Amino acid sequence: MKTEQVITVDDFCVYHNVEYTFVDYLAEAGLVKVTRVNKTKCIPIDDIRKLERLVRLHTQLEINEAGVATINNLLQKLEDMQQEMSVLRNRLHLYEH
Numbered sequence: 001m002k003t004e005q006v007i008t009v010d011d012f013c014v015y016h017n018v019e020y021t022f023v024d025y026l027a028e029a030g031l032v033k034v035t036r037v038n039k040t041k042c043i044p045i046d047d048i049r050k051l052e053r054l055v056r057l058h059t060q061l062e063i064n065e066a067g068v069a070t071i072n073n074l075l076q077k078l079e080d081m082q083q084e085m086s087v088l089r090n091r092l093h094l095y096e097h
Contacts, residue, residue: 006042009034018055025065026054031072 013020023043027034031054032047043051057063057071 005045006035006037007045007048009041009043012043012048012051016052016055016059018059022055022058022065023051026051026068029065029069031069 009020009023012018013023023032023034026032032051033044034041035044036042054068054072057068058065063071
């Protein structure tokens with residue numbers, strides 16, 4: 001993986017004023033990807049937005065790690081249902097016209 005496509009976990013934690021262990025917990029729970037580049041733990045750019053959302057839940061709403069994981073799971077299910085509804089609406093429009 002190219003180094004331009006990742007941000008180190010240390011840099012992320014310092015910038016967002018979040019504990020390193022929180023990011024480790026999220027990675028162990030499978031909520032974000034953490035890779036190694038030259039023995040340094042890094043976060044792919046594609047996961048930064050999701051990680052920032054989880055950090056906001058943790059810091060601004062003071063939700064613990066388990067709560068953040070649960071909320072993330074529910075948000076993912078909601079997003080999946082919305083996509084499924086969109087597909088079903090499109091199929092229904094075919095029969096209406």
